[in-house]
Amino acid sequence: MSVMEGASVERAVSPWGLRLRRFRRHRMGMASLVILAVLVLFCLAAIPLQMTGMDPDATDLFARFDPPGPGHLLGMDEAGRDVLLRLMVGGQISLLVGLLATLIGGAVGIVIGILAGYFGGRLDTALMRFTDGMIALPLLPLLIVLGALDLTKLGFSQDFARSGAAGFWRIVVIISIVDWTSIARLVRAATLQIRERDYVRAARAAGAGAAYVMGAHILPNIATPIIVAFTLTVGRVILFESVLSFLGFGIVPPTPSWGNMLNNAQELVTTAPLLAVYPGLLIFVTVIAVNFLGDGLQAAFDPRSEK
Amino acid sequence: MTAFILSRTWQAALVLLVMSFVIYSLIGLMPGDPLDIMIASNPGATPEVVARLRAIYGLDQPILYRYAHWLLAAMQGDLGFSRTHSQPVLVVLIPALWTTCKLMLLSFVVSVALSMVLGIWAALKPGGVVDGVVSLFAFAGISVPVFWLALMMILLFAVKLHLLPASGLSDVGNESFGDYARHLVMPVVTLALSSIGGFTRFVRASMIETLRMDHIRTARAKGNAEGRVVLIHGLRNAMIPVVTVIALSFGSLFSGALVTETMFAQPGMGKMIFDSILSNDFNLALSGLLFATIVTLFSNLLADLAYGWLDPRIKL
Numbered sequence: 001m002s003v004m005e006g007a008s009v010e011r012a013v014s015p016w017g018l019r020l021r022r023f024r025r026h027r028m029g030m031a032s033l034v035i036l037a038v039l040v041l042f043c044l045a046a047i048p049l050q051m052t053g054m055d056p057d058a059t060d061l062f063a064r065f066d067p068p069g070p071g072h073l074l075g076m077d078e079a080g081r082d083v084l085l086r087l088m089v090g091g092q093i094s095l096l097v098g099l100l101a102t103l104i105g106g107a108v109g110i111v112i113g114i115l116a117g118y119f120g121g122r123l124d125t126a127l128m129r130f131t132d133g134m135i136a137l138p139l140l141p142l143l144i145v146l147g148a149l150d151l152t153k154l155g156f157s158q159d160f161a162r163s164g165a166a167g168f169w170r171i172v173v174i175i176s177i178v179d180w181t182s183i184a185r186l187v188r189a190a191t192l193q194i195r196e197r198d199y200v201r202a203a204r205a206a207g208a209g210a211a212y213v214m215g216a217h218i219l220p221n222i223a224t225p226i227i228v229a230f231t232l233t234v235g236r237v238i239l240f241e242s243v244l245s246f247l248g249f250g251i252v253p254p255t256p257s258w259g260n261m262l263n264n265a266q267e268l269v270t271t272a273p274l275l276a277v278y279p280g281l282l283i284f285v286t287v288i289a290v291n292f293l294g295d296g297l298q299a300a301f302d303p304r305s306e307k
Numbered sequence: 308m309t310a311f312i313l314s315r316t317w318q319a320a321l322v323l324l325v326m327s328f329v330i331y332s333l334i335g336l337m338p339g340d341p342l343d344i345m346i347a348s349n350p351g352a353t354p355e356v357v358a359r360l361r362a363i364y365g366l367d368q369p370i371l372y373r374y375a376h377w378l379l380a381a382m383q384g385d386l387g388f389s390r391t392h393s394q395p396v397l398v399v400l401i402p403a404l405w406t407t408c409k410l411m412l413l414s415f416v417v418s419v420a421l422s423m424v425l426g427i428w429a430a431l432k433p434g435g436v437v438d439g440v441v442s443l444f445a446f447a448g449i450s451v452p453v454f455w456l457a458l459m460m461i462l463l464f465a466v467k468l469h470l471l472p473a474s475g476l477s478d479v480g481n482e483s484f485g486d487y488a489r490h491l492v493m494p495v496v497t498l499a500l501s502s503i504g505g506f507t508r509f510v511r512a513s514m515i516e517t518l519r520m521d522h523i524r525t526a527r528a529k530g531n532a533e534g535r536v537v538l539i540h541g542l543r544n545a546m547i548p549v550v551t552v553i554a555l556s557f558g559s560l561f562s563g564a565l566v567t568e569t570m571f572a573q574p575g576m577g578k579m580i581f582d583s584i585l586s587n588d589f590n591l592a593l594s595g596l597l598f599a600t601i602v603t604l605f606s607n608l609l610a611d612l613a614y615g616w617l618d619p620r621i622k623l
Contacts, residue, residue, distance in 0.1 A: 129318065132318075133322040133325070133326075135607075136603055136604050138558070138559075138561045138602070139559070139562050140565050141561070141565060141580050148338070148584050149333065149336045150336060150338040239452055242454075243452060243453065247454075247566075247569070247581065262454070265458050269458060270466055273466070276459075280455030283452050284447075284450060284455065291446050
């Protein structure tokens with residue numbers, strides 16, 4: 001890039017343009033974005049396949065553990081189901097759980113953090129003690145108990161409690177219940193910094209209400225660390241989903257997820273080891289890409305980083 | 308300092324009390340009922356008999372009453388009876404607690420030692436080749452599903468290479484120290500790898516920050532050897548935040564221990580909690596979860612106190 005070109009771009013660029021440009025220079029971040037795009041396309045490829053009549057849940061007991069061949073590129077699993085198609089559909093579920101639980105838990109974290117940071121005082125103390133208490137809990141055992149709850153005892157109907165939708169939303173909700181604490185702390189710290197800036201005080205002096213100040217002045221100015229934290233949370237949630245589904249307290253078969261495809265993995269390791277490798281490898285690649293993406297975003301958003 | 312210790316201890320106790328009620332209520336919402344096995348194994352149980360049984364065991368009382376009853380007994384050391392082990396809960400719990408503590412402490416030592424070496428090495432030349440490789444390793448450690456890592460270890464070292472045993476504490480009839488150690492290798496390595504990534508990144512970041520400070524330049528200018536500058540002048544200052552974060556995450560090792568114990572069939576707390584929830588062993592699940600909470604709360608408390616001790620600016 002010549003000096004002239006650099007100077008002409010520098011002049012007109014917006015903060016977000018600048019961040020985008022910095023991000024594009026982060027090699028691992030860009031590579032992760034490409035990998036994630038490929039993974040999403042891979043998972044969505046199940047939709048046209050299902051329209052041609054392929055069924056991820058259809059079992060064929062004569063085709064158990066069939067090796068890869070035409071029509072079944074990765075072979076068949078222990079119940080004679082197409083492994084490749086189940087990986088695609090399972091990926092949709094795992095990614096969707098990751099995104100939804102992050103959005104819901106993140107929203108909870110933002111609300112708690114911004115209220116604590118903006119109002120301070122007793123509300124701050126109470127909310128942060130609650131957050132500290134939450135952080136100090138053993139998360140996985142707690143998630144397992146929440147995953148094992150009998151929904152009918154909570155007043156849901158028997159039909160709903162047994163449906164696939166209930167299994168899906170249950171895991172989204174329980175992960176959001178436990179995984180909002182890091183975002184709440186981050187939002188509170190960022191809010192504390194912004195709260196006393198001149199433009200926020202000016203807005204308050206001009207008569208702006210708390211809700212307006214928080215929405216119009218504070219949130220937009222703490223957006224970048226929130227985006228980074230959301231990204232990293234997606235990776236963590238996908239790991240939580242996979243281990244819960246693997247242990248049998250998450251997404252329940254026949255609905256596939258990358259985690260529950262490994263349910264029988266301990267026996268598979270001796271009989272059909274590749275079946276135990278694929279789903280875990282996909283989880284691993286997805287989460288590492290998400291984490292590198294977060295790292296790249298953080299570098300791009302950091303005003304101290306050069307150019 | 309005394310006030311600080313007291314306030315933190317008081318807070319931890321309060322969290323424990325609240326959590327004991329939350330866990331008690333959650334256990335009550337699990338499928339099944341403490342009496343269902345008794346009723347199922349007795350075909351003559353009429354609704355009247357069932358109702359009388361419920362009254363005898365106090366199951367018809369409101370939850371707050373039952374909780375208070377349980378709490379009073381628990382504080383006197385009576386945690387009830389495990390129905391799958393047919394033994395008092397404490398008899399089952401204490402050996403399991405010991406197994407888990409051993410696993411957690413060993414992995415903790417391994418991962419702290421390794422992450423210090425890797426983190427400092429990477430920080431010597433940020434952006435260099437070593438830094439790149441260490442970063443990749445650290446990201447891999449954060450991103451790998453622990454249960455899958457355990458599976459792959461079993462696949463490689465037990466199934467393919469026949470080097471290490473895949474499960475249990477020791478071979479039947481073999482009581483030697485070497486055999487115990489061999490059975491611990493894979494669980495400890497797996498659990499250590501699950502926490503090493505985060506530690507390494509933190510040591511590296513803290514070290515890079517410290518090495519940029521003025522006093523490091525002064526130390527170099529005085530003619531100190533590079534090794535002395537890094538290890539004495541750098542490391543000591545970089546350690547303050549590192550110690551806190553690492554101590555704080557000791558408690559979170561428990562989640563990893565649950566997975567590791569389940570995968571390698573180690574009879575520890577994690578596996579016990581998992582099994583007790585699967586088999587509706589209510590008393591054991593309740594006490595197991597409570598002890599898990601105590602372990603994490605206690606290690607977080609120690610981390611808080613360590614921070615207050617290391618950094619005299621923290622005062623309450």
